[in-house]
Amino acid sequence: MTNKRASTDSGKLQPGSPADPVPFGKYYLLGLIARGGMAEVYRARPRNAPDVEQLLAIKVMRPQLAREARFVDMFNREGQLAMLLANDSIVRTIEVGRIEGRHYIAMEYIGGRDLTQLLRRCQETNKRIPVPHAVYIAARIAEGLHFAHSLRGSDGRPLNIVNRDVSPSNVRLSYDGAVKLLDFGIAQALMKFTSEIGVLKGKFSYMSPEQIRGMPLDARTDIFSAGIILYEMLTTEKLFRGDTEFALMEKVRKAEIPPPSKFNRRVNAEVDRIVLKCLARDVGNRYQTAAELAGELNALIEGYRFDPKELRQFMRQMFRKEYAKEVEDTKSALNSVPLGEQPTATTPAAPKPSVPKSVPTSAPPGPPPQTPQQQPAQTSPAQPASASVGADEQQQKRGFWSRLGFGKSKR
Secondary structure (H helix, E strand, O other), rough: OOOOOEEEEOOOOOOEEEEEOOEEEEEEEEEEEEEEOOEEEEEEOOOOOOOOOOOOOEEOOOOOHHHOHHHHHHHHHHHHOOOOOOOOOOOEEEEEEEEEEEEEEEEOOOEEEEEEHHHHHHHHOOOOOHHHHHHHHHHHHHOOOOOOOEOOOOOOOOOOOOOOOOOOHEEEEOOOOOOOEOHHHHHHHHHHHHHHHHHOOOOOOOOOOHHHOOOOOHHHHHHHHHHHHHHHHOOOOOOOOOHHHHHHHHHHOOOOOOHHEEEEOOOOOOHHHHHHHHOOOHHHOOOOHHHHHHHHHHHHHHHHHHHHHHHHEEEEEEEHHHHHHHHHHHHHHHHOOHHHHHOOOOOOOOOOOOOOOOOOOOOOOOOOOOOOHHHOOOOOOOOOOOOOOOOHHHHHHHOOOHHHOOOOOOO
């Protein structure tokens, strides 16, 4: 029996599934996880590294957009830039390439939900994101922004990176409690192009007044957008609304902001002050760097005595069914083999190292040992949150880059 091909004769990309992977170059596709105006994103894993428990996200450019040479150039150039953004608060980009004529970006996979989904779930269940959780998430966003804003090239000159698209849909919250900014490296390149094809509709509510006016932008526009996100986490309400795009844009231009404590009595005066400083209409009255914002947010977190494990617990409680399915899908994705590549009776497969399922009778009493398949659901709380569900980062790195032919990690 022959293997499935990622691309059919019609040119459509076969997404695969956790239980039925589809080869795509040196990767297996394990199912579609997101679709946008620019690209489709698939869960994936390396084909030739069976001992590496590493899931990836492969973003594949839509074929109709790949016909635009200028966009392909931006996609590749900015994907390379994203690889420089090695920070715990920014999704890690591994490589940019082309397979079967399709342009793609390979990134770390983050099992979880984006902030838009969390806010929607809060509205559906009549719950709020606790104030310490919201402050913690905002602090991680600010730290990621500062890293990008201050990044320098190999010649030592500032790269002057501005995201321009800081919004809840680009903030990923993992089931392990990690907070990651998505698509940072390619956001600025996509902005002009997406505006030409109408993908920006609905993004106006997360822009700064100067961005709406079409004025020159710097890092402080991202700080304004981060302030909108913090405001909406505290109030569970959209900050800027309008019946028409024009009405919405006028509200952003005026930036007349009531304090979040008006809608949430648990918000104290210090949190109000920080939010309103982020959202100052005049850029000179805002935080001048994201590091300054992160510093004040982190000081608040210390006062709350917040433990990052609380965010992990909150995410798993808010998405119980989704988390259980994520664990199940991850186990399947890490161990499944395409039907055409399964061993036959005449070609037995090499045995995989495994942990005995039962404890030897001579072993002292205690809980049964965890198998590698169980590890994604049983990450130790004492370890930093991993981008993929429950995988130990040091084990992921060991031999991973050399097997894939990417060279050494840029981390």
